[in-house]
Amino acid sequence: MRFTRLRLNGFKSFVDPTELVIAEGLTGVVGPNGCGKSNLLEALRWVMGENRPTAMRGGGMEDVIFAGAATRPARNFAEVGLSIDNGDRLAPSGFNDSDILEIVRRITRDAGSAYKVNGKDVRARDVQMLFADASTGAQSPALVRQGQISELINAKPRNRRRVLEDAAGIAGLYQRRHEAELK
Ligand code: ATP
Ligand code: MG
Numbered sequence: 001m002r003f004t005r006l007r008l009n010g011f012k013s014f015v016d017p018t019e020l021v022i023a024e025g026l027t028g029v030v031g032p033n034g035c036g037k038s039n040l041l042e043a044l045r046w047v048m049g050e051n052r053p054t055a056m057r058g059g060g061m062e063d064v065i066f067a068g069a070a071t072r073p074a075r076n077f078a079e080v081g082l083s084i085d086n087g088d089r090l091a092p093s094g095f096n097d098s099d100i101l102e103i104v105r106r107i108t109r110d111a112g113s114a115y116k117v118n119g120k121d122v123r124a125r126d127v128q129m130l131f132a133d134a135s136t137g138a139q140s141p142a143l144v145r146q147g148q149i150s151e152l153i154n155a156k157p158r159n160r161r162r163v164l165e166d167a168a169g170i171a172g173l174y175q176r177r178h179e180a181e182l183k
């Protein structure tokens with residue numbers, strides 16, 4: 001599975017529809033302070049199911065919606081789409097009938113978040129599990145926050161083990177076992 005395209009609309013500073021093609025190999029994003037580089041990474045994290053406002057540098061989940069500027073009014077919704085090349089068919093069953101997956105998350109003021117995969121409504125959990133199985137995901141070590149390396153060095157062994165389990169792609173199994181035990 002490989003990310004191929006990121007679309008943003010009304011997400012944080014990306015008020016106008018913006019599309020980024022993610023080519024194979026290394027991608028670098030450069031630009032002056034405050035131009036939105038970190039917002040791009042947050043968009044990736046968000047579309048993969050991040051639900052902690054603190055991870056999005058906000059006080060509430062609706063803070064990801066464009067809040068307005070001197071010359072532009074605020075928006076009522078934010079939407080991020082992430083396209084994935086699933087040519088290797090590594091997506092979990094249920095999502096594996098297509099070579100290209102587009103995950104879309106949209107948040108509307110006072111109405112919360114909704115997710116779609118290739119145009120079909122899905123639950124937040126489905127999207128989170130899709131990425132947990134692919135060893136990526138909103139909280140995976142594939143995305144390294146500022147300060148995260150020193151946190152890892154100082155972490156308790158149990159917490160450090162979770163990072164290794166995530167890298168090994170078995171994080172989704174814990175969630176499934178937990179849900180099975182509740183049933
Ligand atoms: P640096 O080089 O300093 O790390 P950066 O390129 O990472 O900068 P970001 O932190 O991604 O920049 O972008 C910050 C900008 O995004 C700020 O100008 C901030 O006002 C704007 N911003 C964040 N959230 C919103 C929002 N909800 N609505 C409008 N603008 C927002
Ligand atoms: Mg930044």
